[in-house]
Amino acid sequence: MLDMIPAWRIALAVCLTIPANAVHATDRCDDLLDRESPAFAKQTPKEFDLTPGQGWRLLATEGCKAQAAVAIQRFLSEGDRPYHVYFHGAQMDATVGNYPAALEKLQRARRPEMAADSPFKWNDYVDAVAAFLRRDLDSLRRCRQEIAQRADVPGNAANLKVVDQLIDHFGKPYGEIFR
Template sequence: MKYIAIIFLLLSGNSFADDCKNIYENIKKDSLKLNIEAFDQTTGSGWRILEEKHCYSQSAQLIDEYIKENGNVSSLLWHQLQMNAMSGNYKLAVAIGNKILEKEYSRQDNSPFLWAEYVEGTLAFLEEDNQRLVQNRNKLSSSADFPPNKMNLVVLDRLIDCIKCSYKKAYTGN
């Protein structure tokens, strides 16, 4: 009986991976033709179809294909970072985060939006650098009156509260 349960678990795990691969293959061609809003910001469309099924690795892969096909869009890089982090591929997520930061630090504006601090805090979590995570959290906190900073502060607080968790669990609470 014990062996039957193990075989069932192994087969069901492969079934999930196969489902994700099949969904990816079925939506890839049409997804790559979508405009950026439909691909990136529309529930039930583009990479979000895969994300909604918890196919994080394939979500990241589809975003990568979209960027190659349609050009580099910064919001896509962030979502690609998140999907890689959700799938446990922290090394690639950090590399993408560093690309985001290169672009962010090259900007010369006085925006109240502390995007770099949020990205830095997320990378610090992925790299298990708790001190850097808290430092960036505190920077965001000092500008929490700006709504996007407040929203991102909530996320960094969740990462801190679940510092030993996976990114997926810390970010989603599940």
């Protein structure tokens, strides 16, 4: 049936269903990324990744999640970067639905120097996010159990809350859980 409708009519119908503010938002976000990219290139990993109002966070707080993911990818391509930049890159990729890229970054976000019996359960947290993206509820629950056993350690309690959110919203898109 669709093969009987001229392509230009389908294109017009699609264009008319896209809200005008969505197009303007994308333009605004692309402009912001272009304008801020030179500054991003000069920032330290701490400034780019962990400082509110700077780096990718500047874009994300403006609602420019896809552009934040692009900015992180560019920053990562500039050289050796710490694990936390990869983790936040994975979060932004997952937020915009790019699970393959997120899973790849999560591999680099793991800290192999941390022993499995380390009190801080960073690798279990990273693995929990990966399990959610792979739709592997059993692995997600196993990771949660590991983190919960050491919820008394700083950082683990906050990460446990995130993992609980992943379990509570299992099967939903990552980007719908953390807006």
